[in-house]
Amino acid sequence: MYSTISVLFLRSLIIDRHIEIVEIDYLLRRPAAAIERELTIQKRVVSLFAMKKKLERLPTDFRFILKWSQSFSHYNNLIYKNGQQPFLDNNCTFRNCYLTNDKGLITDVTFFDAILFDVENRWDPHPIERSQYQRFVFVGAESAANFPICAKIYNDYYNLTWTYKLDSDISNAYLNILDKNGTIVGPKVDMTWIKPMAATPDEVTVKIAKKTKAAAWFVSNCNAKNDRRVIANHIREALMAYGLDIDIYGWCGKMVCPKNQFSECLQLLQEDYYFYLSFENSDAEDYVTEKLLHAVMNYAVPIVYGGANYSRFLPPGSYINAKEQDAISIAFAINEAMKNPKVYEKYFRWHNYYSYAKAGEKAEVCKLCEVLNSPPTFTAKKDFKDWWNTKGTCKTTI
Known part of the structure; x- marks a missing residue:
């Protein structure tokens, strides 16, 4: 057991260079x-x-x-x-x-x-x-x-x-949904959204107009219990038909983003990437973490994967649920959004009415x-x- 603890301790020293803390279960259990x-x-x-x-x-x-x-x-x-x-x-x-x-x-x-x-x-x-x-x-x-x-x-x-x-x-909860007056309106079990929604604001269309890359994923736990890495690989394979890829940062990919430069990595997400993989490490009701905030607060469309009812956390038409669509249809949707700015802009209509923030204490x-x-x-x-x-x-x- 002590050798295991030593290995994990040494790994924790190394992992500090990357953007996420390794998700490790406690070793001692009664x-x-x-x-x-x-x-x-x-x-x-x-x-x-x-x-x-x-x-x-x-x-x-x-x-x-x-x-x-x-x-x-x-x-x-x-x-x-x-x-x-x-x-x-x-x-x-x-x-x-x-x-x-x-x-x-x-x-x-x-x-x-x-x-x-x-x-x-x-x-x-x-x-x-x-x-x-x-x-x-x-x-x-x-x-x-x-x-x-x-x-x-x-x-x-x-x-x-x-x-x-x-x-x-x-x-x-890990996040708050606010209306335009700054009042917290969600997430909640019986969440309701304004509809129909007006066209995406001009200032948002300007921000998303210069993106060039399909999708990114910041991840360090490569062996999550819900097989999220398998799903991500299926999407990558489907994207190859369009000459596209997912850039994976951290232990599970070839891209590196130092933890002490995380704000710069998020800026990169905001400027370059159309989509972001907001994949949770396990499937549980309402378990939606800061991974979703990486996308919605940085003008990237979240591709979600978890056990939550995401209609409690995201407006309709603002995300792709990898639990409900297969890899081929997701790759098709990514390619369509990248080819047609009007299609991509529709994902951001919620900016007229809502904003997201990390939950306060x-x-x-x-x-x-x-x-x-x-x-x-x-x-x-x-x-x-x-x-x-x-x-x-x-x-x-x-």
Whole structure:
């Protein structure tokens, strides 16, 4: 195992020269059966604490939030800072929340108002004691296909969900869709789009008029579970009939784009490429990452591939879905757009009404504190296993 860790560490030093961080699963995982035993015991003993006297709290008292998983302490994490600072920094309406990794900060773990659990963490034992007044929060930024919940024991376990899924209690989407007033209007489950749409604005047609290359793809994980590389190769083969190709940057291709020059690479995408492969590394509902932003924020048409319903994220007629079209039809569409500027311009009509941006952190952090200032009730999410899963990812059902 240590030799494996050493190899991955050395590779991480090298990969920093490229544009994407390598997507590696955690090496250490506890058996699902061990987790099931813990949670079964907890469900049995939680009733013993149902009559535990509730702490007397003033409305202005701190809401203490325990980060059960050490992974929340990574500097790239949204809530890596401890204390009250994240809520002050984001100017939240409710700021009386306090984050900590210290399980002994207060006398009893059942007195924490909320405990955050990371979906990627499979080694820390779950707490046995549980108060009926505290929230157990499921936090998931990574794909449910890569980190599925296969045990039924999680049903009725978590009170709140904080994930990229659009029906989560606290949204952790990777992107925002804004109207022309700068108001966030999506993505959302019941997303509606303005139609019909007017012709593409003149300033956009000028930007896209000088493009010369068919498509680009920035990628470093060559062995994604959903075989996205196979799909990309099929499209490349189909494009050969038109004398076109896909320029692949990173570990999986011959083109190089240093990570510290990523903004220059995106500028190259904006100026030269008609299309961009916004391929996710796995298929999961609503799992749409910054890969889509590379295209829509840089005047390239996204060719998407993933498990999401993309009508929640993109206006109709603005993209090509490689899950719904075969390689030959995609290559034909690329060639037609490159030959006929009017055809290509139609992909960008949405610019009259919408814009895209990377999702901010304020809404998520503030929502957490807001929820904890509402009356505490134990309403765990039913059928959680079916909610956080992707068909076929669980080989067995516990």
